[in-house]
Every structure is written in C-alpha cells, then in structure tokens.
Amino acid sequence: MHDNQPRTSTPDTLPEVITRYLTAHRAHDTATAITAFAHEATVIDDGNTYEGTQAIGEWLDRSAAEFTYTIHLTDAQQTDATHYIATHHLEGNFPGGAVDLRYQFTLRDGLIERLAIEP
Numbered sequence: 128m129h130d131n132q133p134r135t136s137t138p139d140t141l142p143e144v145i146t147r148y149l150t151a152h153r154a155h156d157t158a159t160a161i162t163a164f165a166h167e168a169t170v171i172d173d174g175n176t177y178e179g180t181q182a183i184g185e186w187l188d189r190s191a192a193e194f195t196y197t198i199h200l201t202d203a204q205q206t207d208a209t210h211y212i213a214t215h216h217l218e219g220n221f222p223g224g225a226v227d228l229r230y231q232f233t234l235r236d237g238l239i240e241r242l243a244i245e246p
Contacts (some may be wrong), residue, residue: 155191165238
C-alpha cells in the first residue's frame with residue numbers, strides 16, 4: 128500500500144482527539160468538545176467559518192440548541208498523517224430531515240486545527 132492512498136479506519140482507530148470531540152458533540156457537551164481544538168482552530172460548517180475556540184464553542188452551543196437529531200458514524204478514513212474524514216448520517220428536524228456529512232479533520236500537535244463539515 129502506498130503512503131498517499133486513503134486508508135479506511137474503523138471508528139475505534141480514529142485518533143483520541145477526534146473521538147473525544149465526536150463523543151462530546153453527540154452528548155452536547157461543549158466544554159469537553161472544545162478541549163479537542165487548538166486555540167486558533169477553524170471550523171467551516173454550512174457556509175460559515177468559525178475562528179478560535181470561543182467562536183467554535185458558540186457554534187457548538189447554537190447547533191445543539193437549533194435542531195434535534197441523531198448522528199451515526201458510518202465511515203472513517205485516514206487520508207494522510209494529519210488528515211481524517213469521518214462520515215456521519217444525521218436524521219432529525221432540520222431542513223431535509225436526513226443527510227450524510229463528511230467531517231474533514233486536520234490535526235496539529237495532537238489537537239484539531241481545522242474541521243470542515245460538508246455533504
């Protein structure tokens with residue numbers, strides 16, 4: 128296998144920092160979720176960009192309050208040493224009712240430096 132080929136990971140092989148974020152996010156535990164991010168991290172979701180842990184915390188609180196939904200991890204891949212993609216299936220009371228989203232993580236120094244969420 129070449130080092131530049133995507134590797135399929137099982138959810139239990141994702142780095143601890145990603146698992147910590149995903150578990151806390153599902154539990155609406157913003158205080159724990161934010162510990163997974165670098166101080167100057169960036170999150171891109173639904174066409175909006177959130178810079179820094181304060182803005183990310185506000186985004187997490189808002190997204191937890193805005194809609195009720197279930198989220199299930201359906202696939203996980205490591206694309207290189209610092210990039211991971213976790214695909215989730217969401218169902219709930221948001222427009223459309225169901226969607227598959229790719230959570231694209233970039234890690235640096237053991238923390239999430241960038242997270243882009245898109246279909």
